[in-house]
Amino acid sequence: MKCIYKLLTAGLALLLTLSVQAAKPIAEEAAMVSPLLNGQQVPSVMATTVAGKQVNLQQVLTGKKTILFFYRGGWCPFCNTQMGQLKQISSRLNGMGFQLIGISTDAPEGLQASIKERDLDYTLLSDFNSKVSQSFGLAFFASQKTTERYVSKMKLTNPLQKNRQGEERLVLPAPAVYVFDAKGLVQFNYVNPNFRVRLDEELLLKAAELVK
Template sequence: MNIKQFITGAVTLVFALIGAAKAQNVYPAKAEDISPLLIGEQLPSVYLTDAAGSIFELNKALAAKPTILIFYRGGWCPYCNLQLSGLQEIEEGLKNTGYQVIAVSTDKPDNLKQSMEKGKLSYTLLSDADLNLAKQVGIAFKAPEAYQKMLVGTTGGKDTDMLLPVPSIFILNRSGEIRFEYIEPNFKERISPELLKAVAKALYKDL
C-alpha cells in the first residue's frame, strides 16, 4: 500500500466513524459536556413549529431584525417559567431598542399555547420537539432517566433520543450570526432580565 492509498483509507475511516457516531445519536450524558456554537458562528437554517401548529421559518424571521433567541427546557420547568415571565417584563423595552424575542423549547405546540396563556406572553414561542435545532447548535444532551417518561408526553413523542437543551440565550444579528451567548449547564441558574436588557442595549449599535 502506498502513501496515497493509506491517506485515502484513513480519511474514509474517519468519515465512517463520524457517520457511525451520528447514526447512533451520540450526545453528551452531562450538560457540562456540550460543545455549543461560538460567538461569530452562524445559526443553522431550520423550520420549527409555532404555538398554532404552523411552520415557522426561523432564519427568515431572524433576517427581519436583531433577535434575542432563548432555549428553555419546557413549560413543565418552574425555572423556565420564571425566566419566561422575566422576559415578558423586559420585552417592551427590547422591542423599543429594536429587537425581537423568540423562545424555543422541546414542548409540542399545544403546550406552547398553554405557556403563552398562563404567562400572558406576547413574544414568539417555538417548538423544537425533536431537538433538531438544539442538536445543531450543540446544546443537546441526554436527559436524566427521571425526565424521560415525561418528555414522551410533552414533546408529542418526537424526542426519540430523549434529549434536553441546556438553557441558553443567544443574541443574533440579521445574518443569524451569534454576537453574544449565555449558556448555563446548571438549569437553576439564569441570567437576570435586567442584565440581559443591559447587554442587549450595549450590543445593538454593532449589530
C-alpha cells in the same frame, strides 16, 4: 491556475458553511454540550409555530435583531420564572429593535397553553424533535431517572431518542440565551448546563444595548 484557486476557495467556503449548519451530536449529558459561539451564523433549521406551521429559523431571524432563548418546557418552574422575567423587559427589548423568541421541546399545544396562562407578548416556537437545539449544540440526553420521572409524571410527548448505549432517553436543551444582530450573527450568548441558573434580565439588556 486562478480558476483552480477560485474553485478550491469556493469549495472550502461551502464546506465551512455546511460544517457550521450541520446538526451537532446530542451530548451524553448537559455538561458536555458544545453551543454555537459568538460570531457564528444562525443555523438553517426548521422550527414549528404555535399554529403547527414549519418555519426556517434562519429566515425568521435574518433582517431583524433577535433575542433567542432556549428553555426546557412549560412544565419547568425555572423556565416559567424566566419567561415571566423576560416578559417584564420585552417592551424595552422591542424599543431597541429586538424581537424576542423562545424555543422549547413543548408541542404547539403546550406553547399555546404557556402563552395563555402567562399572557406572554412574544413568540414561542416548538422544537419537539430537538432538531433546533441539536443544530445549536445544546441538545443532551437526560439521565434514565430524569427520563422516567418527566415522561411518566409530566406526561411529556417528546419522542425519546437512543443514546450511544442504545438506551431510549429524553432529549432536552441546555438553557441558553442568544443575542443576534440583524445579519443573523451571534453577538452574545449565555449557556448554563445548570437549569436552575438563568441569565439576569438586566445583564441581557446591557448585552442588547451593545448590538448595533
